[in-house]
Amino acid sequence: MAETKAPNKNAEQLITEHLDIWTTAIEQKSSSGRGSSKKFSLHGIKKLRELILELAVRGKLVSQDPNDEPASVLLERIADEKAQLVKDKKIKKPKAQPAISEDEKPFELPKxxxxxxxxxxxxxxxxxxxxxxxxxxxxxxxxxxxxxxxxxxxxxxxxxxxxxxxxxxxxxxxxxxxxxxxxxxxxxxxxxxxxxxxxxxxxxxxxxxxxxxxxxxxxxxxxxxxxxxxxxxxxxxxxxxxxxxxxAGIIPIPPTKEQKRIVTKVDELMDLCDALEAQTENSIAAHQTLVEVLLDALLQAPEQNATSEQATVQFQQNWQRLSEHFDTLFTTTASIDTLKQTILQLAVMGKLVPQNPVDEPAGKLLERIAAEKAQLIKDKKIKKQKPLPEILDEEKLYELPSGWVWSRFGDLFKSFSNGLYKPSKFYTDEGVISLRMYNIQNGYIDFAGAKRVEVESNELAQFILEPNDLLINRVNSKELVGKTAIIPKSEEPLVYESMNMRAKPFIEHLSAQYLNLFMMTKAAQNFISSFAKEAVGQASINQGQVSSIIIPLPPFKEQQRIVTKIDELMTLCDQLKARLTNAQTTKLYLTDAIVENSIN
Known part of the structure; x- marks a missing residue:
């Protein structure tokens, strides 16, 4: 029997030699907006599938057999077959195509x-x-x-x-x-x-x-x-x-028998890709589950009848167990995002920074806010608001540390108001910056793509934003409605559009940043999801609903300590994510380079 010509490199070798790259080259998807629940794409396996197909159609996937009838003979035979079909009026005669030029051929074919x-x-x-x-x-x-x-x-x-x-x-x-x-x-x-x-x-x-x-x-x-x-x-x-x-497109034609061998080999290797994909996704899911279980342990309430000292020991033990494996746990974007959410939740549970018994209790803080609000109403600077219901024990999510108190969100703000209605036809290159729902990103105002509108002086007076105002998105998709951001200092006036509402906190007694970070917690998101109304793919919330949210309120000085600690830890998380992103980008480039090199 005549010798067969083997492809340059066995496809299985390509897969096994670079298995780590195929299974770890993962591309993160944007987490904003609606869409697939998967926040990642298995780029390495996707490129592997493309490589298998490309090697197949270039004759590099299976061996050529010189005993196979050449494709040139096959093409002559099918040309005769097609001519007969036209003669028998079974098909219409196609328009003649030009001969295939050398410039059209993307690669050299096997013999x-x-x-x-x-x-x-x-x-x-x-x-x-x-x-x-x-x-x-x-x-x-x-x-x-x-x-x-x-x-x-x-x-x-x-x-x-x-x-x-x-x-x-x-x-x-x-x-x-x-x-x-x-x-x-x-x-x-x-x-x-x-x-x-x-x-x-x-x-x-x-x-x-x-x-x-x-x-x-x-x-x-x-x-x-x-x-x-x-x-x-x-x-x-x-x-x-x-x-x-x-x-008019061209196709490389192998001998008939080789076509069948190619299909069989491609199917075999695609099954292997399916197995790799399932294994990788299962591994990612298992890793994320482990992260969530360990982080959830930090959030668990102490055992019944446990003293504060025992609760502290329990928390420290859980933290120690987590910290021993920090480098192996937080190796994905999803795990870092879960860590961020846990840090926020620990903060509003009083577990992130120590309490100081000399701090003025938050209850006193609420009394001063209530007195100031009553004076503002008396002076007709703000309107009298409908009293909010008393907080019932069954509403309280967990036991608060000493000096903390539960409060309705609405009791901490001077006012809530919806934004300016200006259709897009009013956007100009002049005028003032008008913040839309798209400008609220991750707790901050993102001015990228901000629009400008011409406003009357009375509109500017009514809708102007001040530093430390809380901007709340009131109409959006179910996942995004209720997102908030703190208004920063600005050298020019800022107004806000009707898809948002503005909340003015008593910043003399409260940290606006603490209120904002609470709104980023899972607890606040759950409140919003429970009352957001959906219609035609959009969800909406109103001022009364936001006012009814209950928030764990620490003493003012502890609020400030929490915000400082959060900034420090979030910076570390962002640095960790940046290193991870850089490493993943390198793997994506490496994957593409391996594919290109394997083909050429």
Whole structure:
């Protein structure tokens, strides 16, 4: 038997040699806004899948066998077959395509392979308007990850949409030419009953004899063909290619037997990628669960009847257990975010900084605030507010340290007011900065992309923001509504729009920063989620609901100590996250470099 030519490097070697890179090159997704619950993308495994496909269609995945019939002979035979189909009027004669130039060929082919235009390896099956019950295959019917039709609809002829026109049958390859980056590609893998009809959004290839549908499908997903599509598609927000552009694309054709070997090997390696992906996701989930369990232990109430000294010992033991494994626990963005949330919660439970018995109790603080508020009402500087209900024992989330007290949020503020309504047509290059919901980011005001509006003098007086005002987002998605930020000092006037509300705290007696960090805790977010009303994808809260939130209030000096400690610890967390991000960026670049090097 003749010797076979092996590929440059065994694909399994590529996977095993760089296993750590494939499984640890993880790309973080933005945590703002709505969308997938997954906050990460397994970039390494994604690139590995692309590499497998690219090696496959370059002839580097399986061995060539010189006994295989060359692809040039196969192409001659299918050209004759296609000519016969045209002669028999079974298909229309396609327009002649130019010969493939050397400049079009993206890489050199192995011996026995040949280049062909997609138009020349198959044909379509015509079109018809359904006049009876049919199986409708549209883009939504495709399982694009596995490449088959999974959820077609059965429709009556009279209910057929205008796009239901293209005839398909078993072994037909369909390719969505609208938003091709979504890779809605499939092989019709069985006979459908009633008759299947596909949307005109698909380009249709029914392969001629000797061409493997599954090989064609894999080539259409390979980076080389994706690059070709990106070079010819039109449109930015809604890119597309037309059938002419699609069928002008070129495809490397291996011998028929090698096509089958390639498909088998690709399937085998994709199964391995599936296993790696599942293992990596399970490992990430297990790691996050461990982090949450250990951090939750810090937040647990002390055992019943435990003295304050015993509670302190219990907390210190839990902290010691955590700190011994700090370097191995906080190695992901999610774990650091969980640590940040735990730090905030520890702060408002009185566990972050020590209490000082000489501090004025928070109860005295509330008395002074109530007296000052009464005087402001008497002087007609603020309006009298509806009394807030007394805080019941069952509302209190946990036992507070000595000197702390529970308070309604509304009792700590002089006033709440909704913002200025100015449609976007009022935005100008002049005027004053008008803060929108997008400017509230992670407890701070982000001025990036801030808009300006022209306001009348009375509007400016009513809606001007002052340093230490609390800006609260009152209309947004369920996950984002209720986000807050402290207004910083500004050299120019700031106003705020109607999607937000402003709360003015008694800053002579309170730390606005402490109030803001409380609103960032899970406890505050739970309050907001419990009363936020949803309609058409938006959630809203009102002044009365925000006023009813209960907040654990420390003595004023302890508030300041907490804010200082939070700033210190959050800075450390951000530094930790920055180092992690830099390390991950290096791994992403390394992954891309390995893929590029393996191909070339």
């Amino acid at each position: 026995g392979w040949a280049w062909s235009r997609l138009q020349d390896i198959g044909h379509d099956l015509g079109q018809k308007a359904p006049d009876s019950e049919f199986t409708y295959i549209d883009v939504g019917s495709i399982n694009k990850e596995l490449g088959f039709v999974s959820e077609p609809n059965i429709l009556k002829g009279e209910d057929a949409p205008s796009r239901a026109r293209k005839i398909v049958k078993e072994n037909t390859v369909i390719y969505s030419t609208i938003r091709p980056y979504l890779l809605n590609i499939a092989v019709i893998d069985k006979e459908f009953q009633p008759e299947p009809i596909a949307s005109t959004a698909f380009a249709i290839i029914h392969p001629l004899s000797g061409l493997n549908s599954s090989y064609i499908y894999r080539y259409l997903r390979a980076p080389t063909f994706i690059g070709y599509v990106e070079s010819v598609q039109t449109g930015v927000a809604y890119p597309a290619i037309n059938d002419k552009q699609f069928f």
